[in-house]
Amino acid sequence: MGEPAIGTNDVSAASNALPAHYRDFLLVLAVPGLYCLMILLGRHLKRRHGVRLGALYHLFSLGLALCLPAWLFDVHVPHLKDVTALTAVLGSVFLIALVDRYVWELYFQQRHRVKIPKFLSEVVRLGILVVVIFLVLDVGYGQSIKGLLIAPGIAAVVIGLAMQDLMGNIIAGVALQIGKPFQHGDWLFVDNRYAEVIEINWRSTRLRTIDAISIEIPNRDIARQTIINLNLPTRLHAMRISVGIDYAAPPTRVKGVLLHATSNAKGVMPEPKPKVYLKNFGDSAVEYEIKFWMEDHQHYPDVCDAIRTNIWYGLQRHGIKMPFPMRTIQLERPARNKQQEVQSTARIMLRQQPLFKCLNDDQLDALLPRGRVVHFGSGETLIQQGDAGESMFILVDGQANVVVQRNGSPMHVASLASGDCFGEMSLLTGERRSATVIAHTDCEVVEIGKPVIASSLKEHPELLNKLSDLLAQRQLETEGVVAAKIGTEIVAARQTEYRASFVDKLKSFLQL
Numbered sequence: 001m002g003e004p005a006i007g008t009n010d011v012s013a014a015s016n017a018l019p020a021h022y023r024d025f026l027l028v029l030a031v032p033g034l035y036c037l038m039i040l041l042g043r044h045l046k047r048r049h050g051v052r053l054g055a056l057y058h059l060f061s062l063g064l065a066l067c068l069p070a071w072l073f074d075v076h077v078p079h080l081k082d083v084t085a086l087t088a089v090l091g092s093v094f095l096i097a098l099v100d101r102y103v104w105e106l107y108f109q110q111r112h113r114v115k116i117p118k119f120l121s122e123v124v125r126l127g128i129l130v131v132v133i134f135l136v137l138d139v140g141y142g143q144s145i146k147g148l149l150i151a152p153g154i155a156a157v158v159i160g161l162a163m164q165d166l167m168g169n170i171i172a173g174v175a176l177q178i179g180k181p182f183q184h185g186d187w188l189f190v191d192n193r194y195a196e197v198i199e200i201n202w203r204s205t206r207l208r209t210i211d212a213i214s215i216e217i218p219n220r221d222i223a224r225q226t227i228i229n230l231n232l233p234t235r236l237h238a239m240r241i242s243v244g245i246d247y248a249a250p251p252t253r254v255k256g257v258l259l260h261a262t263s264n265a266k267g268v269m270p271e272p273k274p275k276v277y278l279k280n281f282g283d284s285a286v287e288y289e290i291k292f293w294m295e296d297h298q299h300y301p302d303v304c305d306a307i308r309t310n311i312w313y314g315l316q317r318h319g320i321k322m323p324f325p326m327r328t329i330q331l332e333r334p335a336r337n338k339q340q341e342v343q344s345t346a347r348i349m350l351r352q353q354p355l356f357k358c359l360n361d362d363q364l365d366a367l368l369p370r371g372r373v374v375h376f377g378s379g380e381t382l383i384q385q386g387d388a389g390e391s392m393f394i395l396v397d398g399q400a401n402v403v404v405q406r407n408g409s410p411m412h413v414a415s416l417a418s419g420d421c422f423g424e425m426s427l428l429t430g431e432r433r434s435a436t437v438i439a440h441t442d443c444e445v446v447e448i449g450k451p452v453i454a455s456s457l458k459e460h461p462e463l464l465n466k467l468s469d470l471l472a473q474r475q476l477e478t479e480g481v482v483a484a485k486i487g488t489e490i491v492a493a494r495q496t497e498y499r500a501s502f503v504d505k506l507k508s509f510l511q512l
Contacts (some may be wrong), residue, residue: 035065051101056093063087085136092132096125122202123174172219176200182229187297189228191217194297210301235295236269241304243311244285246321250442251278252377254288257318261310262292267303269293285323345396349419374447382422382437382445389426389433390450395419398443403436415440427453428467429505464503472498 038061045051067084070077077083104121137143182188186197188207195207195215205222207215230237245254255276262274272293279289294303315322374393376382382393385405395416402414402422416422416437426433427450457464472495 030069031065034068035061038064049101051097053097056090060087060090060094063090081140085140088132088136092129096128099124099128118199118201172223175223176219181227186229186231189230190222190225194300196298210298230297236293237297238291238293239300240289240291241307242279242287242289244282244287244323246323247286249320250375250377251286252442253318254320257314257320258288258290258311261314262290262307265303265306265310267294267299267306269295349394349396372447374445376439376443376445378439378441380439382439382443383433385433385436387433389423390430391447392421392423392427394421394446394448396444396446399440400443401438401440403438405436428471429502468499468502471502
């Protein structure tokens with residue numbers, strides 16, 4: 001028969017057979033030797049494999065070098081059980097260091113390019129430590145795990161109340177890790193501020209603001225809030241800034257300046273393109289809102305600075321003012337000067353119109369100051385076909401399109417530019433608008449209403465016949481009578497008829 005195998009009990013029996021002074025001598029030799037081997041192992045792991053070991057590893061090596069020979073050689077060492085328990089707990093720290101390096105870093109991060117959340121690694125560390133402590137208490141001290149988990153009622157209530165916030169934060173942290181509403185490096189809007197996620201641990205989430213100020217929010221608190229993640233679904237996100245502009249500046253012109261300034265600012269993405277909205281009419285300014293797109297929210301202050309700087313220079317180049325509070329007097333005086341300038345330009349333009357050549361300078365000077373200067377934005381309708389009209393317009397600046405509805409479809413029939421007049425037939429005869437005029441660009445017009453022309457005709461009755469002759473001549477040209485080269489007597493008869501008709505219409509409509 002073969003010899004029996006030598007096990008641990010055989011080693012212990014053999015060590016018990018040795019005299020006590022030999023066992024003590026072997027312990028004295030084994031302790032420093034084993035300690036040195038553990039130190040050499042630690043240096044190898046640290047230098048060759050990058051395992052992070054600290055002062056606790058030295059304590060673990062010393063405890064292992066003392067306890068292992070003492071148990072093998074059955075040498076009596078005071079408090080050996082307690083030292084062994086402490087060594088086992090320190091061994092869990094060594095095991096945690098190995099798991100961090102070989103599992104999380106080498107296996108997941110370097111080999112599979114997977115970044116493990118810090119919260120998960122901390123939960124695993126805590127689990128290893130708790131399991132080792134339970135094993136030590138069960139094996140070393142005879143305390144069963146079931147007995148350890150069943151605490152007295154009062155102690156359980158006290159511990160539960162003390163750990164209520166802690167457990168709430170841990171559970172909320174687990175929920176955040178599962179749901180993943182944000183991750184490391186994301187920019188969030190939380191607690192009425194923008195901040196970047198720096199760390200998510202078992203108790204809290206650490207953030208850093210644009211000013212490099214660290215904020216730590218408990219997981220339970222952050223889980224209760226509405227979290228706005230600027231990095232989801234992509235890093236591209238829109239931001240908005242507001243700016244106030246003088247009421248005298250036309251909105252379409254202002255929008256063009258703001259859009260150009262934003263598009264040329266560093267950090268603003270070219271796609272999607274920026275947009276400008278007229279947001280509100282404030283107390284002292286028209287408020288515009290600029291919407292632009294960016295990728296890295298860390299540069300938000302720099303992007304806003306670039307946009308506002310470009311806006312200042314753009315407004316200066318275009319002569320657009322940014323208003324100051326309480327400056328009503330400053331605003332009124334330029335407005336009157338502007339109106340006089342526009343009316344002076346309209347006077348020159350009106351002099352070139354055949355319909356008003358019959359008016360002398362004094363009559364024009366009496367007529368135009370009663371008209372009002374009106375601004376229309378691009379795309380606005382100046383007059384609508386079919387509407388009742390009691391005014392005419394002099395286009396001082398800008399361009400407009402004349403559109404006529406034929407068979408239910410709009411048809412472009414003419415274009416108007418600076419110096420053109422329109423709407424005079426409705427003003428003089430009360431006829432409905434025969435066409436629609438739409439502003440192609442920002443337009444500045446002088447509107448002359450029915451009361452203004454009626455007052456002028458009352459002051460100068462001789463103008464009534466002159467205007468009737470001109471209207472009759474225009475009617476003949478419109479009908480093609482003049483171009484047809486028909487008999488002179490027929491043309492004269494029709495002209496007389498039309499003149500009388502227009503005299504009656506003028507007197508009736510203007511109540512002369």
